[in-house]
């Protein structure tokens with residue numbers, strides 16, 4: 153049996169992780185559930201999954217939840233200290249990082265320093281602190297198992313010998329605006345951007361898919377997870393999201409992983425690895441399906457090319473791009489800026505940043521804070 157702490161249990165990945173736990177019989181157990189302020193849902197989750205601890209980032213939410221759970225043997229903790237304690241507890245084997253945003257960096261590092269396995273959904277953490285996270289994982293000999301569907305696909309297709317790998321091919325749905333002209337992109341509404349053609353996800357990643365920043369973040373995520381040069385990472389538009397990604401070997405052979413657009417598969421694989429558990433999730437039906445592949449439109453969706461440039465430069469620049477994007481996407485969700493303005497803000501913040509090559513936590517957090525402030529100034 154594996155014992156889990158789930159960071160972001162009330163979100164899209166968090167809820168699906170709990171569904172995997174429910175289907176796993178005795179294989180998985182919950183130590184802690186962590187969220188920001190969704191008390192109604194986390195109260196239901198706590199009553200159903202009996203964690204030892206529930207942590208709310210928000211102090212008021214923690215206070216309210218403490219009252220609601222007072223008759224149960226569940227401790228309610230709060231803030232970043234509470235989150236860190238929930239991941240380093242000795243009984244925890246695996247931490248599922250399903251928080252959205254760079255806020256996941258400190259708990260991920262703390263979990264690694266405490267020797268925990270990471271089931272990583274929170275790609276922003278790896279974009280902001282990739283070198284530090286990967287070197288900590290190596291130092292502590294902790295596995296980082298991908299949950300992101302493309303990275304799980306690549307992980308499932310990888311052979312042991314890294315030398316024989318030629319490139320990885322990350323598939324992208326293209327989002328709701330695949331094939332749109334610049335003129336059409338100027339008319340994008342929040343409602344349309346929140347409508348992903350294939351996946352039901354949280355708001356932030358759904359907007360990232362619509363700008364293709366999600367694929368840019370995933371290119372950087374792949375660079376760190378699989379130790380691949382940027383030249384060895386190719387993006388291909390595949391609007392059906394059936395082929396989740398592919399790996400090409402030096403003999404020209406290509407291996408792909410296919411499946412329904414159901415995140416419970418990669419989540420379960422990260423939690424069952426190295427085993428594959430039987431489940432009763434709906435199976436992929438190929439009949440009547442046409443699978444197509446296209447070159448990405450780098451002019452219409454400049455976030456992808458920007459992410460390659462930023463990833464290649466490295467240092468504190470990926471943390472800055474990520475932070476500016478988090479602020480710009482939030483402003484778009486609040487209808488304070490237009491869809492096209494997201495890219496303008498992120499580009500401008502990146503262009504103004506004095507990149508530092510030292511990659512300790514303090515430099516990353518300073519760069520992140522600076523980028524958030526600068527992006528906010530550009531919005532107001």
Ligand SMILES: NC(=O)C1=CN([C@@H]2O[C@H](COP(=O)(O)OP(=O)(O)OC[C@H]3O[C@@H](n4cnc5c(N)ncnc54)[C@H](OP(=O)(O)O)[C@@H]3O)[C@@H](O)[C@H]2O)C=CC1
Pocket residue numbers: 159160161162163164165166186187188189190191208209249250251252253255273274275276299300301351352353354355356357415
């Ligand atoms: N959804 C998907 O299918 C996929 C998601 N991912 C990645 O997984 C991560 C989560 O995505 P998703 O589940 O869609 O996001 P959601 O927005 O649905 O959920 C985010 C979760 O994080 C919690 N949270 C947010 N901010 C904080 C904070 N400051 N402190 C503590 N908890 C916080 C939220 O709590 P609360 O409810 O209280 O706000 C919620 O539980 C992202 O990094 C995303 O890129 C990767 C691949 C696929």
Ligand SMILES: CC(=O)[C@@H](O)[C@H](O)COP(=O)(O)O
Pocket residue numbers: 300301302323324325326327351360361362366367415
């Ligand atoms: C489910 C998942 O892993 C998401 O990252 C998804 O891939 C987003 O789709 P896009 O390919 O549109 O970014």
Ligand SMILES: [Mn+2]
Pocket residue numbers: 300301302370
């Ligand atoms: Mn993905």
